[in-house]
Amino acid sequence: DEKIVFDKRGEAIFLFCDTILGIPFEGYRALHDYATNLYPRNLFVKMLVRPLLLTLNACTKFTTDENQVQHFEPSRQAVPVIVAVLSWLHAMAEEANLADPSDFYSDGVSEIDVESLFEDLYRMKKASSHEKSKHFFLTAHPFLLSPGCKRNLLQMESQVEMFKTMMRDADFSASTNELKVQPFYHLEIEREHLVEQTLENIRKADPKELRKRLRVSFKGEEGLDAGGVTKEFFQLLCEELFDVHSGLWSSKYGDDLNWFNSENTWDDKGYELIGVLFGLALYNSVLLDVRFPLAVYRKILGLPLGLEDIIDDELRKGLKQLLDYPGDDVEDIFCLTFELTWMELGEERRLELKPDGANIPVTNENREEYVLRYVSWVLVDSINPQWDSFQTGLMRVMEDSSLDLFRPEELELLVVGTPELDFAALEANTKYEGGYDRDSEVVKNFWKFVKDAPHDTQIKLLKFAAATTKAPIGGLGKMDFIIQRAGPDSSNLPTSHTCFNTLLLPDYGPDLEKLESLLGRAILECEGFGLE
Numbered sequence: 001d002e003k004i005v006f007d008k009r010g011e012a013i014f015l016f017c018d019t020i021l022g023i024p025f026e027g028y029r030a031l032h033d034y035a036t037n038l039y040p041r042n043l044f045v046k047m048l049v050r051p052l053l054l055t056l057n058a059c060t061k062f063t064t065d066e067n068q069v070q071h072f073e074p075s076r077q078a079v080p081v082i083v084a085v086l087s088w089l090h091a092m093a094e095e096a097n098l099a100d101p102s103d104f105y106s107d108g109v110s111e112i113d114v115e116s117l118f119e120d121l122y123r124m125k126k127a128s129s130h131e132k133s134k135h136f137f138l139t140a141h142p143f144l145l146s147p148g149c150k151r152n153l154l155q156m157e158s159q160v161e162m163f164k165t166m167m168r169d170a171d172f173s174a175s176t177n178e179l180k181v182q183p184f185y186h187l188e189i190e191r192e193h194l195v196e197q198t199l200e201n202i203r204k205a206d207p208k209e210l211r212k213r214l215r216v217s218f219k220g221e222e223g224l225d226a227g228g229v230t231k232e233f234f235q236l237l238c239e240e241l242f243d244v245h246s247g248l249w250s251s252k253y254g255d256d257l258n259w260f261n262s263e264n265t266w267d268d269k270g271y272e273l274i275g276v277l278f279g280l281a282l283y284n285s286v287l288l289d290v291r292f293p294l295a296v297y298r299k300i301l302g303l304p305l306g307l308e309d310i311i312d313d314e315l316r317k318g319l320k321q322l323l324d325y326p327g328d329d330v331e332d333i334f335c336l337t338f339e340l341t342w343m344e345l346g347e348e349r350r351l352e353l354k355p356d357g358a359n360i361p362v363t364n365e366n367r368e369e370y371v372l373r374y375v376s377w378v379l380v381d382s383i384n385p386q387w388d389s390f391q392t393g394l395m396r397v398m399e400d401s402s403l404d405l406f407r408p409e410e411l412e413l414l415v416v417g418t419p420e421l422d423f424a425a426l427e428a429n430t431k432y433e434g435g436y437d438r439d440s441e442v443v444k445n446f447w448k449f450v451k452d453a454p455h456d457t458q459i460k461l462l463k464f465a466a467a468t469t470k471a472p473i474g475g476l477g478k479m480d481f482i483i484q485r486a487g488p489d490s491s492n493l494p495t496s497h498t499c500f501n502t503l504l505l506p507d508y509g510p511d512l513e514k515l516e517s518l519l520g521r522a523i524l525e526c527e528g529f530g531l532e
Contacts (some may be wrong), residue, residue: 044089049099056106060108090143114156157402161211162212166181168208190219195237211397228497230284237277242290242291262383297409300403307320307323328364330363338362418471422471426477430482430483433502434486445515466479480501483503488507
């Protein structure tokens with residue numbers, strides 16, 4: 001790949017892509033059918049996508065001079081047509097499952113500085129339909145952006161909105177000639193009444209206050225919230241609000257899944273406030289310990305739902321079996337009508353999927369309609385009041401945000417992180433302060449402790465040092481982590497500044513047993529924050 005030489009002005013690239021884009025409709029259909037049905041699938045990415053991505057990466061290269069001005073290659077003029085062809089290939093790949101989403105991520109585009117990409121995104125969102133048709137916007141093609149790049153864009157968008165909200169609320173004092181600003185939405189909560197007081201404060205909050213940066217404090221506890229207290233706050237809230245025994249979530253799917261409880265018709269405000277908290281976590285870049293199925297993220301993004309989104313395995317398999325049944329006697333074999341029956345609170349409930357559904361049998365001819373209506377009822381209609389309340393709360397914080405940059409799988413990663421914890425990647429990315437380096441005896445013992453520890457202990461250690469149990473988008477290797485010397489050898493326990501992902505580790509020297517004992521005690525007693 002490195003030996004390929006591109007023409008500096010991009011003329012050959014432009015000619016190739018322009019030819020593809022200039023194919024008449026009949027030729028386009030023929031090429032589409034050939035690529036999706038006859039072209040070898042193993043060559044689609046290798047021979048079609050990757051060469052264009054390599055070219056795109058070369059075209060987006062830039063240098064920065066001493067005045068911090070970026071200078072792009074002359075071939076950058078070819079970017080719009082290359083992206084247009086990649087968009088066409090991406091649509092084919094989506095339709096026929098020819099490639100993974102990651103096969104279209106462009107390193108060159110994702111490495112453009114976030115300020116430039118945000119400016120492109122901002123201009124695109126402000127543009128009229130006519131302006132969008134005349135101008136090229138790179139962020140109009142989010143399939144090229146890596147999840148980490150999208151996360152950075154969303155964070156910058158939130159930071160800009162926080163600043164604008166703060167300035168709109170600023171007060172100029174003529175007597176002191178000072179501009180007074182309040183940059184934070186401050187929640188002061190008692191641990192013993194965490195849920196009640198949080199929900200009450202949010203219920204009373206002016207909507208514009210929610211768009212400021214969140215700062216949390218627990219009454220009676222010293223500590224400046226630079227992020228760590230907020231992370232613990234959301235962890236504790238998740239343990240209570242997303243507990244399936246709270247009545248808000250269906251108990252059909254066990255403790256490992258949160259799905260809206262269609263029988264809960266008494267707590268619309270509860271769902272709305274949970275939506276606000278979900279939005280606040282997204283807005284403030286805090287990971288949540290929530291177990292939503294992918295269907296929830298599809299609904300947030302306004303994407304259509306299908307049979308594959310049904311959570312109940314038996315129901316999904318049964319409906320698929322109905323669709324795949326090869327015989328012409330569906331009515332006799334399955335004995336179904338367009339009426340559903342189920343038990344709720346000890347009583348039999350009935351619902352017609354269409355008018356007079358109880359008297360309409362499911363046949364070979366209408367079984368697809370039956371499945372579509374059934375899926376729509378399960379995923380949309382049956383939980384409509386609960387979902388509407390949740391979405392209302394979410395949009396109180398995230399309205400006009402650029403969540404549509406994300407695929408559902410990427411949005412899930414943004415919200416909950418990844419449970420895959422690669423501590424070798426974290427070690428490679430760790431910085432050392434206070435006199436430590438990677439060769440310090442206590443540092444080597446620390447990493448030996450981490451690698452030998454059971455998974456549960458590793459999770460507790462991560463919670464102790466960084467107030468999270470998951471890795472962010474990109475894994476632990478993308479998380480800033482610092483090990484700082486906390487004085488000479490002593491019997492003191494290690495502490496942490498979770499706001500800054502910093503572990504404060506006394507210099508226990510080569511004594512591995514002492515480190516294991518004191519660090520083990522520390523991570524078991526990590527709830528609650530002292531002075532940070």
